[in-house]
Amino acid sequence: MRTLILVSVALATIIVTLSMAMPPGEKIVGGQFAELHQFPYQIALFFQGRFHCGGSIIDRKWVLTAAHCVLNMNVPLPAEDMTVYAGSASLEEGGQMFKVAKAFAHENYGDSKNDIALLLLDGQFKFDDTVNKIDLFSGELKHGDTVVISGYGREGTELPASKHLKYNSMSVQDDEVCQFLMAQTGPGLICLNNEPDNGACMGDSGGPAVFQNKLVGVANFVLNECGTIYPDGYAKVVFYRDWIDGVMKQ
Template sequence: MDPRRQKTTIRQTKASMEKRASRAPKRLDLRGAKQRGVERGEGDLSPATIKMYDDVERVSWCPFMVSLKQNIKRRIKLCGGTILTDTLTLTAAHCVIFGVTGLYLQFGSTYVFGGRMFEATNITLHNFFDRSAFAHDIGLVSIFPAKLSFGLNVLPVKLPKKNLDIESTSWLRIYGWGATSEHQSFSEILLSTMMPLVDEKICKSLLDNVPENTFCLGYFDGHVDACLGDSGGPAMLLDVQVGITSFGEGCALPLKPGVYTDVRKYIDWLHGAMKTLH
């Protein structure tokens, strides 16, 4: 079994990042670690509990959020997504590899079982999506001929320009209904947190086989992370979606950042796929 687990939940308030940073866990930094497989104390080896911050009480704060649910062999597979158009949702490819059978999308609510529910009618995955490596982990889901009615609680997400520069010191906001720790159940209400960007070279030194066209978010000592059920959800730079939650090793483990599909690398693919898929 691949030790990397599909990503999925989250936590933090809407207070300023500067105030958060003063009491947040340390950013990933290799100054105290000379190589991968850094020796850690016994207490550091156990799975970290993800810190909880404020629930997202108002869907108007994130009207682009979508909850994907699919019944597979009597088990519910949960993922996140974002609204692209009145018929299309953006998500991770690995979230929809089982096709549209039993796949439903929920819009307009921060509760995992609320809002309006639509049945998926079609999907498209990136041509080079590799399930084993989580490479090109991006896909679209259609509800056509049904269409969304946009309003305060249901609005499309903003996509980045291909040349958008993300500063190395950036913090991104992630969202999801996933597990609050590696062995816990899904959250009933949408959760959110701010995550610091991890240097590309550092990330590749800590994780095996990081795919191209991705970036990493995380803390040196874990504690806060996406977890099971958050896959497909957005990583937001202010009001622009620059990433899609893809995978990680466990949840909130020290020296194990999460990996996110870099949406900037797929703008051309998205525009082409949106033209061919209603």
């Protein structure tokens, strides 16, 4: 994590911490518990047998997630130690399971920039009402648009993990804090916010943000703590569309 200094319109200085929404095992803050068939594109990524991150099915053999989910200090984690689970709303039962054949982190990932990755599976998902792909959004979001996030992360910074999938609604933000974040991380970022005590948290990394049933974002980081007044950072899928298509054609 690193510390950012943000300056408000009133010139008051506030200190926030940019934290990867990642340490293993923990859930969406606020929101509701998901039903089995509600998010067929949602996966749970396990590393060495422990829950690690979220992700989204975008093809029968491909999952989109965050780069920091497949790297440790910019060193690739062994793909053979990664397993993808889909087709369940629980970390403890049901669904389809595949090993990861290869992980592709964005080659320019670093300092919270380009935090996006693809997982190539060693098998193919069998699509049904509990497992299916999600199409990628190709338009531009507007300030105030409502998106849906989902994941298995913590329900609060200091709260224990829950094993059941949760979801919440968030609004696209284009305020001063988001403009500052984009200046630090580049244009490939979406800022999402809600009332306090709502949002992403540790363990939600790599998970989806969805608008009009299409994938618009990949969970990257939270500021300071989970569910604060500050926006959560998501990689902007449309910005990385050419990179995604290029990797999948290899």
